[in-house]
Amino acid sequence: MRRTTTRLGRGLGALLATAAASVGLAATPAAATPAASGQAVQPGQACTAADLGTRHPVIKTTEVTPTITHFKGWYVTQGSTGSHTVTTSTQTTISVSVGLNGSVQGSFAVQALGSVGASLGLNVQVNYASTSSESNSVSWNFFEPGYYGLYKGTKKVTGTYGSLNCNRIQQGDGSWALKWTEGPDSGSYTTYTALEEGAVRCEDKVPANSIMAKAQDLLDCGSPAATAKHPAGPVPSAKADQAKRDADNAATAAEAARSMKALQAAKPAPRAALDCQPGVYKIDVPGKPLNWSAPLLANDGIRLRVSTFFSAHLDNWRLCNVTENNGVLEASLWNWGNGGCATIPTDIANQERAHLTTAACGEDDLQRFYIYRDVPGSTKIGLQNKYTGSMMGYDRYADGELIRQYSSGRQDGTGTYTLTAV
Numbered sequence: 001m002r003r004t005t006t007r008l009g010r011g012l013g014a015l016l017a018t019a020a021a022s023v024g025l026a027a028t029p030a031a032a033t034p035a036a037s038g039q040a041v042q043p044g045q046a047c048t049a050a051d052l053g054t055r056h057p058v059i060k061t062t063e064v065t066p067t068i069t070h071f072k073g074w075y076v077t078q079g080s081t082g083s084h085t086v087t088t089s090t091q092t093t094i095s096v097s098v099g100l101n102g103s104v105q106g107s108f109a110v111q112a113l114g115s116v117g118a119s120l121g122l123n124v125q126v127n128y129a130s131t132s133s134e135s136n137s138v139s140w141n142f143f144e145p146g147y148y149g150l151y152k153g154t155k156k157v158t159g160t161y162g163s164l165n166c167n168r169i170q171q172g173d174g175s176w177a178l179k180w181t182e183g184p185d186s187g188s189y190t191t192y193t194a195l196e197e198g199a200v201r202c203e204d205k206v207p208a209n210s211i212m213a214k215a216q217d218l219l220d221c222g223s224p225a226a227t228a229k230h231p232a233g234p235v236p237s238a239k240a241d242q243a244k245r246d247a248d249n250a251a252t253a254a255e256a257a258r259s260m261k262a263l264q265a266a267k268p269a270p271r272a273a274l275d276c277q278p279g280v281y282k283i284d285v286p287g288k289p290l291n292w293s294a295p296l297l298a299n300d301g302i303r304l305r306v307s308t309f310f311s312a313h314l315d316n317w318r319l320c321n322v323t324e325n326n327g328v329l330e331a332s333l334w335n336w337g338n339g340g341c342a343t344i345p346t347d348i349a350n351q352e353r354a355h356l357t358t359a360a361c362g363e364d365d366l367q368r369f370y371i372y373r374d375v376p377g378s379t380k381i382g383l384q385n386k387y388t389g390s391m392m393g394y395d396r397y398a399d400g401e402l403i404r405q406y407s408s409g410r411q412d413g414t415g416t417y418t419l420t421a422v
Contacts (some may be wrong), residue, residue, distance in 0.1 A: 064156070065157075072150045076146055151214060220240075285397065291420075
């Protein structure tokens with residue numbers, strides 16, 4: 001039998017007031033130094049205010065499972081040995097995904113999957129791909145008669161990731177420093193290695209927990225179908241049929257769960273009242289006149305604007321329902337001018353560079369934002385959407401430019417803002 005081949009196929013107002021009185025506490029870290037260009041960011045390394053609007057993935061768990069994606073039981077008689085091309089049936093479909101979207105969007109997802117492959121020493125898919133797009137034919141040269149399982153398979157790689165964000169940390173001596181720390185954002189991923197194809201018999205000795213062993217498990221070795229004599233050609237496998245049904249049921253359940261999450265995001269539950277802090281803020285570009293301005297029209301987005309007499313409080317924001325966890329604030333951003341809350345539109349929430357807008361305030365994670373802060377004495381911040389995990393930024397500094405989400409943030413520092421009390 002030919003050997004298997006491989007094919008690449010509580011409040012911020014109080015906190016900022018305290019911070020302004022605590023300038024003396026601001027300090028640079030004593031030991032940590034920023035990561036060099038191209039070097040992977042590590043927890044505890046120093047970062048700068050320009051990094052407040054960025055994030056990097058950290059892989060928390062990994063699991064590698066040999067999986068059969070295509071399979072066909074095949075009987076070879078003494079007179080039917082030689083080369084054959086057999087059309088297999090799809091057994092399991094594996095699609096690359098990162099997070100809630102069932103796809104791969106943006107640089108954060110690619111970086112996360114690259115980190116997975118590097119940590120495992122495997123060449124995994126880092127862009128969206130699906131095994132359903134693979135050809136289902138297997139060509140094989142049969143030297144001996146017998147009952148074979150022809151297969152295509154891969155190593156399915158799954159796990160969870162977290163998000164490294166730049167945030168202020170109080171050190172043992174009471175001073176403050178900016179460091180990369182694991183933020184509240186997390187999610188799961190799925191990817192796979194290159195597909196392998198081959199043929200295996202019941203009597204073959206194969207490595208345990210290998211792709212070939214998984215294929216052999218589907219052969220129903222010892223069943224009447226495997227032991228009785230057959231004409232050359234396909235042989236049914238009850239185990240393969242059951243495994244396919246189980247895989248289809250699992251895929252259906254996963255899709256139903258994603259659809260439910262999307263439905264919940266599309267219809268946020270009404271909120272009786274917002275518990276807003278008394279402070280009012282502008283979200284400024286540091287040292288420059290442009291700041292976040294909410295839209296007057298429902299189909300427009302939050303844009304960079306210059307504050308004028310005619311701004312009508314559209315550039316004034318309050319922090320509502322504020323909580324804090326491990327030094328990271330979470331809040332809804334309520335606009336004084338139009339009475340809405342900042343949000344990512346539901347229908348484009350899975351897209352890189354989706355714009356920010358406002359909508360009626362509700363119980364909706366699309367309207368919740370994590371706020372990462374500079375050391376006391378500075379009011380610089382970075383903002384991250386709770387639902388999508390993306391950071392807020394803009395393509396270019398210009399009047400009228402939309403505020404958008406970027407999965408890894410803007411690495412040029414344009415995702416860093418100043419929360420200026422009005």
